[in-house]
Every structure is written in structure tokens, then in C-alpha cells.
Amino acid sequence: MNIAWGSNTEGQKMVIHNGSDLNPADFTVELGAFQPGFNPTLANAADWEANWKTFDAILNDDTDPSDDFKYDTGGSGVFFVGAAGLDGNQESNSEDATAGEKFSPKPPPFPAVTDQAFVWVYNKTAVEADTEWALYTNLAGNGPVSGDPWIFPYVYALSQPELWYLSTADTAILGTIHGGLGSPDYTGEGYTSGPAANDSVIRTHRLFPMPEPGTWMLFLLGAVPLLHRQRS
Template sequence: MKPPPLRLLSLASAMAVAMLGLAQPAVASTIFWGSSIGVDVLIDSNGQPLGGEFSFEMGVFDNGFVPTVTNINDWAANWRVFDIAFDPTPTIPDDGDPEGWSEENQAFAGTVDHLSDGTSDSPYATPGFQFQQGTVVYLWVYNTKDRVTETEWALVTDGVNTGDTLSDWVFPDPAEVAGSYDWMLGDADSAVYGGLSDNGGGGVTLQTLVVPVPEPGSVLLLGVTVLGALLHRRRPIKTTTC
């Protein structure tokens, strides 16, 4: 049996590539998120600048789960990641890593596409999860998600009282074509855990808090005073990313 002519193979290959392209979800909106260099302040529970070991995750809670201080043990099980900013080599700070967290500049930034099927194009996103229109977005800041004595977290959002659709942390319609949204720390208005307040310099101060280690075999009731006023509203702050 003779092999098919080369031109037929080339045509078949081209068609396969075209079909593969058709199978990929299109970009719906681009989300720019992060903090502002020299404007926003990021500190830990001791008031020190956040170290290179901290990560910043944008995401949502699934199945209608609403995070509170008392259900903190269930956060990880219900969390779905949209994008992450971090330093994969925290012992070598500011060595050109592109993942979005600069300890030296004390700022984080990310750019991610919300695809037409509702998924994220971030390589760190929860695989296959669809981020539905209108879902409130949270920023989870942590040095580790393991519950050990050194664990520090902050969880903040800007989706409590929506209104400014371009800066509110709420997912847009996946069917929207070429939309552009800014989810900036300076627009956050609510701290579920940790501190969030105006810093008097045109930005905000975000502070992580120590997370109690859960007691084995018992339900841990957390008596934590959240720094910053819950549901504290401020006027939107114009920011620039790093």
C-alpha cells in the first residue's frame, strides 16, 4: 500500500491544528490584580514587612461557602484558585522570578485571563473549575496553608457592596469579549481574617495574623479579634501595579 501523498499529510495536519484551536476556549476578560509599590503596606503579625515565603492567591469559595473566623478549618477544602503571585525561590529574593511577588518592593501583581468557558488560564488555577459570573473573589495571603505554630493568614475581599463594576472583585460574564478589569488591594473593603485599614498615605495596610493550630479530635472555636473594621468601606483608591 502506497503512503498518502505529502500534500495530503500536510493538509490533514493543518486541519488537525485548526480543529484543536477551535476546541480551545476563547479569552473573555483579562484581570489585572495586585498591590501598589510604595503605597500599600504589607506586614505580618509582628508589624514586619512580609517575607519572600508569603503567597497571594485570588480565588473563590465553592458551593455557596461563606468564610468566617469560626469556620476557618473548612476554608482550604472549599477554596478554588484563580491565580497566584509568589516567589518560588524565597531564599534568593528578587532574582528575576516572574511569578509576581517582590519582597524587595513589597508588592505583588498578576495578569490572568478569564476564559469564555469560565475557567482560568493560570497554570496555578484549580483545574477545570468554572468561575461563574457574579461570584465574589477573595485574596488569601499566607506563608503556609499548613496549620503550624508559625502559620499566618489574611483573607480580604472587595465584593461585599458591589457597584464599581470595573474594580469590584466579582467575576464578569464569561461571554464578554475583550473585557478588562482591575482587582487592586487598594479597593478591598473587608477583612475576614487579618487586618485591613487605610494607611494615611493613599493606600491600605494589610496585616496577617497567626492562625491557631487546631486541637486534634475537637472543634476549635476561634476567639480572634479581626484587625480593621469588618465591612469597613472606603472610597476607591487609584492604584498602579508593579
């Protein structure tokens, strides 16, 4: 069965933590899930990559004809779209998928194991001073456009395609969706500076604020006498 996902087929405003335009050349967008029992938060950001399994990925220079991530023609708006299949073994057929991983691997009537789908927007997966992330999903169907929660389905012979677009997302874990307007769940954790961006559909957040230069200078000045005393 096919899962089509993305932001929109037309460009929309996407920004980084300080309100500057998001450049597709600097970012990757992935659809996937976390390992069972892992709950993504800002506090465990360093563990996201190790617990993440990729269903599909969209890059600015993607060679997969099903994927696209670029500026709108003649404009500054950005859009990304992708599609991949979930096969009868509950595995993705995407060339970017994590090898050997299954999505919602145990169907009823046995104790079911289902995977919540997330979209992860990032400039890098490493947790560093300039890391910009957004992570969002549809938990309850309460987005601006109604839609079923994003749960990787069990594949049967008559399974229908899934459409998971940003307009139906209702929860930001990190970053902001839908300009942060309409629900407190549209704004997640993370650090933001600069002007508001209520007209943006996605705003990535910097994981941690950069220390002020003055703070570092005070620390260094305070450390000099300490080092001198230790050497005396």
C-alpha cells in the same frame, strides 16, 4: 478576558501579626473563590483549603512573567501583581489555577451562580500554631478607591478587562487592610500582638494565639498529681 490584580506596582508596608515586616519569600498570594455556599470565617479556617478554588497565584520565585511578588527596588516595601485570563468556559488560563474549576459558572437567564473573588495571603494553608493569613475582597465598592465589587464576570465577546487592586478592597475577612483606618470592615478576625501598624496596607493575622509558657506549666503541674492518683 483578562483580570489584573495585586497590591500595587510600587512597594508598600506589609507586616505579619506582630508588626514585623512580611517577607515575600515566606508567603504566597492567591486570587480565587470559595465553593458555593461556603462562607469563610475564623471558626471554619480548617475547611478553607478544601473549599478554595485558585484562579491565579503569585509566588516569590514565580516563573510566570505576569506575576511578581518582591521587595521594592532599594527599599523595604513589598508589592505583588498578577494577571490571568477567564475564558469562554469560565475557566482560568493560569498555570496555577485549580484544574477543572469554573468561576461564576451559570450566567443569566438561568438561576445565576456567581463567585465572589477573594485574595488570600498565607505562609501555609495548614492550620498550625504559626499560620499567618489575610483574606480580603471588595464586597460593595467602598474601598479607599471606588471600584465595582469583585465578582468573577460572565465572559462575552465584548467583555472588558477587570482591574482588582488592593486600593479598591473594602472588606477584610481575616487580617487587616489599609492600616485598619477608615472603616471597621478593614479589620477582620485573627490574633494580633505587638505594636499598631496603621501605616501598613496588609497585616496578616496569626490564626490562633500561642499559649503562654506559664499556662502550659500550670497545666502540667496540675496533671502530675492526677496521674499519680490514677496509678495508685
